Amino acid sequence: ILRPTADAPAQLSELTLKxxxxxxxxxxxxxxxxxxxxxxxxxxxxxxxxxxxCGDLHHAACGRLDEISHPTPN
Numbered sequence: 243i244l245r246p247t248a249d250a251p252a253q254l255s256e257l258t259l260k261x262x263x264x265x266x267x268x269x270x271x272x273x274x275x276x277x278x279x280x281x282x283x284x285x286x287x288x289x290x291x292x293x294x295x296c297g298d299l300h301h302a303a304c305g306r307l308d309e310i311s312h313p314t315p316n
Contacts, residue, residue, distance in 0.1 A: 273305065281310055 259278040264270050270277055276286035283306070291305040304310070 273303070281306055 259275070261278045264274055264277065270287070272285075272287040272289050273279070273282070273291055276282040279286065281304075286305060289305060291303045291307075293301050293303045294307055296302045296307055
């Protein structure tokens with residue numbers, strides 16, 4: 243999980259998603275980000291992840307939230 247630091251702009255550039263955002267008229271099944279997510283695994287295409295707390299006042303909807311602790315895709 244990334245924490246805000248003085249290097250935040252550098253961290254954000256590392257997290258830029260590649261590809262085009264999904265169409266709101268024809269969204270993908272499962273997690274809306276799975277087509278562009280570097281950490282996506284096959285189940286991401288089938289199940290919409292629940293919103294979960296990931297720090298003070300922060301939430302994320304990711305089925306792999308407990309597994310991902312550093313910004314390095316598999």
